[in-house]
Amino acid sequence: MNATSPTSPASESISTAEIDASCRVPLFTFFVSGAVWLVIASIFGLMASIKFHSPDFLSDCAALTYGRVHAVATNALLYGFALQAGFGVALWIIARMGRTRVSLPWMIAMGGKLWNLGMTVGVIGILMGDSSGFEHLEIPRYGAVFLFLGYLLIGFFSLVTLHDRKDRELRPAQWFLLAALFWFPWIYFTADYLLLSHTPVRGVVQPIIAWWFSANLNLVWVGLVGLAIVFFFIEELMKRTLYSRHLALLTFWTIILFASWSGVPHTAPVPAWIPALSTVGTVLTFVTVLTVMVNIRRTCSGCSQTDKPISGKFIAFATMAFVVSWLMNAISGIPEVASVTNLTWYPVAQWQLNVFGFFAFALFGAIYYIVPRVTGIEWPRAGFLKVHFWLAAFGIVLIVLPLAIGGIIQGFNWHNVKMSNVDVAKSALNFLRISTVGEALILVGNLMLLTNLIGLSVRYYKTHFVPAYREATAELKPAGVKP
Amino acid sequence: MNSATNQPVADNGRDAVKDPTVPIWLIVVLFLLVFWGAVYFDEHGGWFEPQVYSPYVSAEQLKDFQVAGGPDIMLQGQKIYEKTCITCHGPAALGQPGQFPPLAGSDWVNEKEPGRMIRLVLQGFSGPGLKVNGQPFNTSAAMVPWNSLSDDDLAAVISYVRGNKDWKNTAPAVTPEQVHAIRAKIAAVHPLSFSPTELEAINPAD
Amino acid sequence: MKYGPYVFLAAFFALALSWCGFVVTPQVQLGRAVQETNSVEKAELYPQERSGQARQGLEVYRANGCAYCHSQQVGQQGTLVNVVLKDAGKKTMDVAKVLNDEKLGTFSGPSVAAGLPKTLLQNVSMEQAVALQSLLKNAGATTELHLVPFGPDIERGWGKRRTVADDFITDATVMPGTQRVGPDLANVGMRLPDVKWQLMHLYAPGAVVKDSPMPRYQFLFEKRKIGARPSADALALPKEFAPGDGYEVVPKPEARALVEYLLSLRADTPLYEAPLTPPPAPKTNAPAK
Numbered sequence: 001m002n003a004t005s006p007t008s009p010a011s012e013s014i015s016t017a018e019i020d021a022s023c024r025v026p027l028f029t030f031f032v033s034g035a036v037w038l039v040i041a042s043i044f045g046l047m048a049s050i051k052f053h054s055p056d057f058l059s060d061c062a063a064l065t066y067g068r069v070h071a072v073a074t075n076a077l078l079y080g081f082a083l084q085a086g087f088g089v090a091l092w093i094i095a096r097m098g099r100t101r102v103s104l105p106w107m108i109a110m111g112g113k114l115w116n117l118g119m120t121v122g123v124i125g126i127l128m129g130d131s132s133g134f135e136h137l138e139i140p141r142y143g144a145v146f147l148f149l150g151y152l153l154i155g156f157f158s159l160v161t162l163h164d165r166k167d168r169e170l171r172p173a174q175w176f177l178l179a180a181l182f183w184f185p186w187i188y189f190t191a192d193y194l195l196l197s198h199t200p201v202r203g204v205v206q207p208i209i210a211w212w213f214s215a216n217l218n219l220v221w222v223g224l225v226g227l228a229i230v231f232f233f234i235e236e237l238m239k240r241t242l243y244s245r246h247l248a249l250l251t252f253w254t255i256i257l258f259a260s261w262s263g264v265p266h267t268a269p270v271p272a273w274i275p276a277l278s279t280v281g282t283v284l285t286f287v288t289v290l291t292v293m294v295n296i297r298r299t300c301s302g303c304s305q306t307d308k309p310i311s312g313k314f315i316a317f318a319t320m321a322f323v324v325s326w327l328m329n330a331i332s333g334i335p336e337v338a339s340v341t342n343l344t345w346y347p348v349a350q351w352q353l354n355v356f357g358f359f360a361f362a363l364f365g366a367i368y369y370i371v372p373r374v375t376g377i378e379w380p381r382a383g384f385l386k387v388h389f390w391l392a393a394f395g396i397v398l399i400v401l402p403l404a405i406g407g408i409i410q411g412f413n414w415h416n417v418k419m420s421n422v423d424v425a426k427s428a429l430n431f432l433r434i435s436t437v438g439e440a441l442i443l444v445g446n447l448m449l450l451t452n453l454i455g456l457s458v459r460y461y462k463t464h465f466v467p468a469y470r471e472a473t474a475e476l477k478p479a480g481v482k483p
Numbered sequence: 484m485n486s487a488t489n490q491p492v493a494d495n496g497r498d499a500v501k502d503p504t505v506p507i508w509l510i511v512v513l514f515l516l517v518f519w520g521a522v523y524f525d526e527h528g529g530w531f532e533p534q535v536y537s538p539y540v541s542a543e544q545l546k547d548f549q550v551a552g553g554p555d556i557m558l559q560g561q562k563i564y565e566k567t568c569i570t571c572h573g574p575a576a577l578g579q580p581g582q583f584p585p586l587a588g589s590d591w592v593n594e595k596e597p598g599r600m601i602r603l604v605l606q607g608f609s610g611p612g613l614k615v616n617g618q619p620f621n622t623s624a625a626m627v628p629w630n631s632l633s634d635d636d637l638a639a640v641i642s643y644v645r646g647n648k649d650w651k652n653t654a655p656a657v658t659p660e661q662v663h664a665i666r667a668k669i670a671a672v673h674p675l676s677f678s679p680t681e682l683e684a685i686n687p688a689d
Numbered sequence: 690m691k692y693g694p695y696v697f698l699a700a701f702f703a704l705a706l707s708w709c710g711f712v713v714t715p716q717v718q719l720g721r722a723v724q725e726t727n728s729v730e731k732a733e734l735y736p737q738e739r740s741g742q743a744r745q746g747l748e749v750y751r752a753n754g755c756a757y758c759h760s761q762q763v764g765q766q767g768t769l770v771n772v773v774l775k776d777a778g779k780k781t782m783d784v785a786k787v788l789n790d791e792k793l794g795t796f797s798g799p800s801v802a803a804g805l806p807k808t809l810l811q812n813v814s815m816e817q818a819v820a821l822q823s824l825l826k827n828a829g830a831t832t833e834l835h836l837v838p839f840g841p842d843i844e845r846g847w848g849k850r851r852t853v854a855d856d857f858i859t860d861a862t863v864m865p866g867t868q869r870v871g872p873d874l875a876n877v878g879m880r881l882p883d884v885k886w887q888l889m890h891l892y893a894p895g896a897v898v899k900d901s902p903m904p905r906y907q908f909l910f911e912k913r914k915i916g917a918r919p920s921a922d923a924l925a926l927p928k929e930f931a932p933g934d935g936y937e938v939v940p941k942p943e944a945r946a947l948v949e950y951l952l953s954l955r956a957d958t959p960l961y962e963a964p965l966t967p968p969p970a971p972k973t974n975a976p977a978k
Contacts, residue, residue, distance in 0.1 A: 051904060052870075052902070053902075055894075055901075055902050055903060055904040055905070056904060056905055059904040059905050059906075059907070060905075060907050060908060061908065062753075062908040065753050065754070065904060065906065065908070066754065066757070066758070066904050067752075067753040067754015067755060067756075067757055067758075068752075068753065068754055070754060070757050071754055071757075129752035129753070130752065131751065131752060131754060132751075132862075133751035133754075133756065133862045133864050134864075135756075135757075135867050162693065163693065170692070170693060170696065174696075175696045178693060178696045178697060178700070179696060179697075179699070179700035182697060182700050182701070182704075183700060183704060186704055186708070187704070190708065190712060194712070194716075201716055201720050202720055202721075202722075202858065203719055203720065203722055203854060203857050203858045203860075203863060204715075204719055204854040204857050204863055204865075205715045205716050205719055205720045206862065206863045207863055207864070207865050208711060208712075208715045209711070209712055209715075211711075212707070212711040212712060216704075216707070244504065244505065246504065246505045247505050247509075250505060250509075250513075252699075253699070253703075254513075256699065256700055256703035256704070257703050257706070260703055260704060260706075260707035261707050261710065261711070263711075264711070267762055267764040268762060268865060269536075269761075269762045269851070269852040269853055269854060269856065269857065269865055270536075270715070270719075270854060271529065271531075271532065271533045271534070271535060271536055271718070271719070271854070271962075272527060272528060272529040272532075272535050272536055272537045272539070272540070273524075273528040273529050273530070273531045273532070273535075274711070274715065275537070276523065276524050276527045276528035276529070277524065277528065277710065277711075279523065279527075280520035280523055280524055283516060283519070283520065284516050284517070284520060286512075286516060287509070287512060287513045287516060290509055290512060291505075291509065294506060294509065335527075339764075343760055343866070343867070343868050343869045344868065344869065345868070347867075347868075348868070410869075414841060414845075414869060415841045417841060417844040417845055421871060421872045421898075422898060422899065422900050422901060422902070425870055425871065425901075425902045426900060426902070429902075531714075531718075533718040533719060533854075534961060534962040535962070536851060536853050536962050536963060537765075537851075538765055538766060538767045538768065539768075539962075545961075545962065545964075547815055547819075548768060548815065548836060548964045549961065549964055550770075550833075550834040550835075550836060550964070550966070
């Protein structure tokens, strides 16, 4: 589809197919590697989940002790899949919305390779005992350096792509992505330099910065990019524009102003003003949820058909998960609630719902839509898509609901002084067993995604490279020599 | 061109946008929550005081709860003296003739107003012309400045020396606030260590 | 809106605000804290530097992710006050009248002065305590106020007061913990100071805490053949956890370091920001527990 650009009559319009083709190289790196890390994260997540209720499972090997397995599971999911695939989808959306080709795609792919190098080195480091000790920042210094360098390439050239847009108008999804592109390097560099370098800050400032980083990554960055994906795909799949730019603007401001202050738990060993500010920031993200709910509900009112059913399902589920998970977070910011839910399974459940239920689902919907268009090849096992959706949906519900309820019960039990430590832990056991089933379902679903991606890559290779190779290496027929 | 939202020419199939205003109740909720946030921070934030931890809500309230009378000043001062001052001034505060002046029964120590003594300890002391109890005390040694100790520690050790009955010192104790005030005064004025004539010129009540 | 720079400025402003608030300001306020001689009864530096072995234990704690199941942050819901009568003074009749008016019991002049020190009021708010204290002061009696922090963590015995920033100054990596699957460890050195218990708990948690959800850390120990004599360090394990005949379990340096670190964990010294009236010192010569 060709678009007219009223602001620059001299520019030629680039076809969507060309835009998609320019994304091919970086997206291959991001999506295929991301899917591999996703499966690794699910395997380690399943191991960790089993260890909750069978603590002696695989506990005799130092590298597989719960503390290390848990760290690998969260980091592989966050950095290996969520951030990486997020970069890929963000890049594609930036290119599509700006109606421009990706700038220097090989450099971005190189950034992706550096990112994966950092991940590999970092994960092995965690298993060997070099975890940094800070949640969501466990990848040690030597891995973090590569992650950051890789991001510099990815972020810079994504920004250049955005800058080169033919369509100069910036729509809500683009604001969100621009802010996110800039957000990540600042928070990551701050956290790494102040916590993981040779001269870290001292004392309780360490966990304060770690909590600040974690909230900014899991709420602000994930929220911005996830909502950008949701907004873009709602417009794309339903062929209608977002209901209100002003509501989107309010969403933008409430995320960057309020969610950037959450993260410090209520009982933290820090002066009272820090958790107080965090409480206010967390509770105020309630407004973000309201703006998104109103905007999307009014955009979607009166529509039932979508173009690609499966991507639409993923995006719809992601939106609902966003609402529930951010509501869970906002409610747990209220001090009376926090005194029960803090330091229990409840924040774990909220994190899972946010990163997997919301962000990963948005990414799945995007990936299933984007890859066939970018490569020109349909998914080899089309039936897997629907199965993946249902497995993932059931899986995440089976994880989040029991953990949230179990966490609340655990919190009340810690307040009940007569209950011994072991009894409090035992009160959550059955919930943990159910969540293991959820993890298993999610692992199977993720394996399906990986199978599909690898199958598609193989088909792509066969369709594009093999004939070209054969042609290039065919035996030369001797031309007749003229006497 | 859809002017309401400044979109480029809509691609085929996109529906027109209806009225895109923000619902007023949402703005009301936002302001209510911001108001709640402000009140909450005012009540529970301790107004950025680094010493206020929940459940305490203000520096004043925290002060009310300091009922133990603080640390035993004399004990704390004794520990600091035994770690720090004893090497030169000796275990019985008699000093070393020709080297370090005595503190026991010294007029420098027993002045009612502590200004001179606090300055001496904070900034150190060097130079000829020292007189103790009216007698000249010749020494070439200098006293090291002790401004690295905290106000609480300095107040404790100075109070200990001034009030030590075994050493026949009967001067009143010194508070950390007094040390702090003098530290601020001399920081602006006198970076080098004092000499005896300068010290004698200072009004001890300052 | 056409201009990317506006979006960038908005994001920059918001991030700078939160960066100033949660990165710069805490560093300025708390990042250069030094140990102070503010321990109330001992007049020592607080916190004490941990021994070298304990510092290595902190690294073992970090590497194995103990903070994912154990917190090190004791909370405090509030502080109540006890009013203790130390000296009835000379006007015991007036003092008795005050106490009777306040409905604290029926006292007469002689009974007021008997059995001192005597707790008059327990677990009241600071306002009530100060009111009684001033009434009694006017009557010539001397009273002391004793602080009683309370809260679910304190009632569970996890600490005598809440943990504060000063408790962590000397640690290389500060890990207040992300979850409480197991108990809080801020004062575990005070609560469970037995080295052998700690080692056995690491090797086989189920041996010392029935149905414990904690995984075993046998890789911190060495199972080896008994030599000429059993090693003095060998763990005395119950039958179902014991290694086979002829074998003994001996802690590796990592296990020892970790236990040394755990035993060094105590945060019950009264501080200005977390005031507390410590219990009186025992009158016997027995070593402190």
